[in-house]
Amino acid sequence: MQAGGLGNNGTLNVGGGSIDAANTIKLYAGGSNGQVNFTDNVTLSGTSLKIIAADAVTIFNGKVVTVLGTNPASVFTNQADYSGFGGNNSTAGTFGGSGATTQPLGSAPGY
Numbered sequence: 001m002q003a004g005g006l007g008n009n010g011t012l013n014v015g016g017g018s019i020d021a022a023n024t025i026k027l028y029a030g031g032s033n034g035q036v037n038f039t040d041n042v043t044l045s046g047t048s049l050k051i052i053a054a055d056a057v058t059i060f061n062g063k064v065v066t067v068l069g070t071n072p073a074s075v076f077t078n079q080a081d082y083s084g085f086g087g088n089n090s091t092a093g094t095f096g097g098s099g100a101t102t103q104p105l106g107s108a109p110g111y
Contacts, residue, residue, distance in 0.1 A: 009033045012054070016040035021048040028111045029054035038065050038093065044073060052100075053108040056081060059093025066096040073100040076108035 010029040014037065019025055025048050029036050034054040043066045044050045050073040058081035059065055067073045072085070073095065080087040083094045086102025 011035045013037045013039055014042050018043040018045055020045045022046055024048050025050045027052045038063055061092045063093040064096045067098040069098055072098045075100050075102045076105050078105045
């Protein structure tokens with residue numbers, strides 16, 4: 001499953017629910033100002049790899065991105081706007097379940 005906000009200022013807003021995939025979940029926002037925003041509670045499920053990549057990744061205050069499965073989500077970003085798991089603690093949003101690892105955007109695999 002792939003979803004992307006493409007273009008120089010691409011924005012992908014994920015507003016709740018569950019995303020399930022057997023192989024790979026990729027949530028990408030392209031360009032130098034790309035943003036992936038989790039605006040509500042979200043569950044990423046399945047045995048798949050879970051990859052999130054954008055210049056800024058934000059989990060809104062009080063929201064949780066629950067990662068199911070044995071591996072954490074791989075987040076690639078220059079601005080990690082969430083608490084814990086390598087975030088900059090600028091919001092009270094966080095990852096739950098298996099959590100996440102945060103790495104520089106330049107290390108992200110291709111879309």
